[in-house]
Amino acid sequence: MSNIVFDNVKKSFDSGLQVLKGVSLTVSKGESHIILGRSGCGKSVLLKCLLSIFELSDGDIFVDGISVRDKKRRHEYMRKFSILFQGNALFDSMTILENVMFGIKQLGKKTAECKDIAKEKLEAVGLDKTVFDLYPAEISGGMQKRAALARAIAIEPEILLFDEPTSGLDPITGGMICNLLRDTVRKLNVTALTITHDLKVAEFLADRASVLNEGNIVWTGHTKDMKNCGNDFVEDFYRASNVILDKKLN
Numbered sequence: 001m002s003n004i005v006f007d008n009v010k011k012s013f014d015s016g017l018q019v020l021k022g023v024s025l026t027v028s029k030g031e032s033h034i035i036l037g038r039s040g041c042g043k044s045v046l047l048k049c050l051l052s053i054f055e056l057s058d059g060d061i062f063v064d065g066i067s068v069r070d071k072k073r074r075h076e077y078m079r080k081f082s083i084l085f086q087g088n089a090l091f092d093s094m095t096i097l098e099n100v101m102f103g104i105k106q107l108g109k110k111t112a113e114c115k116d117i118a119k120e121k122l123e124a125v126g127l128d129k130t131v132f133d134l135y136p137a138e139i140s141g142g143m144q145k146r147a148a149l150a151r152a153i154a155i156e157p158e159i160l161l162f163d164e165p166t167s168g169l170d171p172i173t174g175g176m177i178c179n180l181l182r183d184t185v186r187k188l189n190v191t192a193l194t195i196t197h198d199l200k201v202a203e204f205l206a207d208r209a210s211v212l213n214e215g216n217i218v219w220t221g222h223t224k225d226m227k228n229c230g231n232d233f234v235e236d237f238y239r240a241s242n243v244i245l246d247k248k249l250n
C-alpha cells in the first residue's frame, strides 16, 4: 500500500491560465479518496500531474516519499499506479484477453503465465470465457469497463486511479461498476484515488472526499458531513447534485 502527498501543487499553462493554485492533500495508505469538483475545475489536470504527464509549475507530489520530480526513480514511481481511464483506453485491435495480457507482459512474464493471470483477473471482474476472444467494439460499455479494470489490477498496483468511473454508463450498470470497484479496492487492499463530479459515486466509494474549486481544495472530510460543512460552495454542490438526481428520477 502507498500514500500520496500533494504538496502545494501549482499548475499553469502557457496561455496564462492557472488551473491549480496550491493543492495540498494527503491520501493515506489503504484509503479510498475522492476528488470532487465541477467540470473544468482541474481534476484531470491534477491526475495528469500525479502521473507526470504534466510537469508541475511549483510544489511537489510524493508517493511513498518518492518525488514526481525525481527522474532517476521515475520507473519505481510509475510502477505503483494503475489507472482506469474514463474512455477505458482498451486497444481496439486486440481481443479482451490480449488487452489484459498486454500490461502483464510488460512485467517480463512468459506468455503462458500472462494468459493464466489475465483469465483469472477477467473472471475476478465478472467476465467469462465467452468474451475473452472478442474485440472491445463487440462488447457493451459495462463489459469494457470490467475488462479495463481487469487490465488495471493485473499488474498488481499499489494505487488504483479511477477517472470518472461511471461516465457514459446507464445508472444500473454504473451502480454495478461502483459495487465492483468498491469490492475490488477492499479485496486488494490498495490505496484508491477517484476523480469525479458525481456525488453519488463519491458517497458510495469514498472513505473521505476533497472538493476542488477555483484551483484549491476547499474542503476535505467524510461525504456524509458535506451537507452541513459550513463551506458555501461545498453545500451548494451537494444540494445541486441532489436536485439534479431527484429530477432524473421523476
Ligand SMILES: Nc1ncnc2c1ncn2[C@@H]1O[C@H](COP(=O)(O)OP(=O)(O)OP(=O)(O)O)[C@@H](O)[C@H]1O
Pocket (backbone or CB within 6 Å): 013, 014, 015, 017, 019, 037, 038, 039, 040, 041, 042, 043, 044, 045, 046, 197
Ligand atoms: N494541455 C492543456 N493546455 C491548456 N489548458 C489545459 C490543458 N489541459 C487542461 N487545460 C485547462 O485546464 C482546465 C481544467 O481542465 P480539466 O480537464 O482538469 O477539468 P476537469 O475538472 O477534469 O473537468 P471535467 O469534469 O469536465 O473532466 C480547463 O480550463 C482546461 O481547458
Ligand SMILES: [Mg+2]
Pocket (backbone or CB within 6 Å): 043, 044, 045
Ligand atoms: Mg476531467
